[in-house]
Amino acid sequence: MQKRFHTRMRRYGAWLCAALLAGCGAEAQNGSSGETGRLSAVDGWLTLEMTDETSLAVRPAGLLIPVGDEALADAAADALAQIADGRTASLSYPGETRDRYERAIAIVTLDDGTTLQDAMVAAGWARVYSWPGETAGIAELLALEAEARGAGRGLWADPAYRVRTPDPNLLALDLDSVQIVEGRIISTAEVDGRTYLNFGFDYRSDFTVSVEARDRSAFEAAGIELLALEGAEVRVRGWVHAMNGPAITIDHPERLEILSPP
Known part of the structure; x- marks a missing residue:
């Protein structure tokens, strides 16, 4: 090798x-x-x-x-x-x-x-x-x-570094690793101050990106209105962890690339 x-x-x-x-x-x-x-x-x-x-x-x-x-x-x-x-x-x-x-x-x-x-x-x-x-x-x-x-x-x-899709069944194989995921945001929500970008219709199993309340101002300063991203095609990178389905939590806008607007 x-x-x-x-x-x-x-x-x-x-x-x-x-x-x-x-x-x-x-x-x-x-x-x-x-x-x-x-x-x-x-x-x-x-x-x-x-x-x-x-x-x-x-x-x-x-x-x-x-x-x-x-x-x-x-x-x-x-x-x-x-x-x-x-x-x-x-x-x-x-x-x-x-x-x-x-x-x-x-x-x-x-x-x-x-x-x-x-x-x-x-x-x-x-x-x-x-x-x-x-x-x-x-x-x-x-x-x-x-x-x-x-x-x-x-x-x-090498396929090990390919950009992932938001398919939760496939992403489940990548838990506890850094990945780049590309897909369309189906819906957005704010719950208890945390913002969620949902890539499927079932938040209990689909891939989700989350942003803590304390970090939202960094996105606003960059001109990114997180809750307005429904329908946008994005690329996100970070540590894949389990939160219902697979999820990535981001805390600054450079981890989120907007490929096409909503």
């Missing part, structure tokens, strides 16, 4: 290098400036080694890169190493600077002015996955992801 992953990486190698030289996306968005150093990538994990002989673990902001026993984790790790290993880079922070594991949550700008985020997403080796306060450049990354997905690059060539 490892040999097959490396063979696939050789096939993508020339494309990756060309994309980096061309500057395949926007430069790092405005944020607080961070550390500068030399990158190393081992087994899908990124480290910034600085001139004072200290090092910093880095989680690239806005990305979800497969690791461990996830599908194509070895190939994604190879891609990350090819893009990052040995490169000089600078960090900038769109929001929180550290996660609970003390990793830097950063936009990683490489020495040619491109970002690691753009390169990984454009090559198809990372999914876009934002958190509140970590949304700088997400719209541009989503556009790069859509193009890579349409071309079947990287992760998108």
Whole structure:
């Protein structure tokens, strides 16, 4: 299996290098400036080694890169190493600077002015996955992801990463995992302050997206009236859990793409 992953990486190698030289996306968005150093990538994990002989673990902001026993984790790790290993880079922070594991949550700008985020997403080796306060450049990354997905690059060539339909019987197989789900909102409702976007006629078994009352203002600030989305075609990403039927709870608008209005 490892040999097959490396063979696939050789096939993508020339494309990756060309994309980096061309500057395949926007430069790092405005944020607080961070550390500068030399990158190393081992087994899908990124480290910034600085001139004072200290090092910093880095989680690239806005990305979800497969690791461990996830599908194509070895190939994604190879891609990350090819893009990052040995490169000089600078960090900038769109929001929180550290996660609970003390990793830097950063936009990683490489020495040619491109970002690691753009390169990984454009090559198809990372999914876009934002958190509140970590949304700088997400719209541009989503556009790069859509193009890579349409071309079947990287992760998108594997059925494990296909965009799911809202069929609750199929989504039940994806409980306790991050998925992207695309479909039409059949109805909306507000119950006890929580907003529900229903993708079927039976809330007790069909797929649902929910938004807590405290998070609704973020959608309103983005011009999204959740209760007015009945009939809209959308794409949503998040952790699939059981709430009657399968459900995803979202807390900021970058997790919800409106593909066609109601």
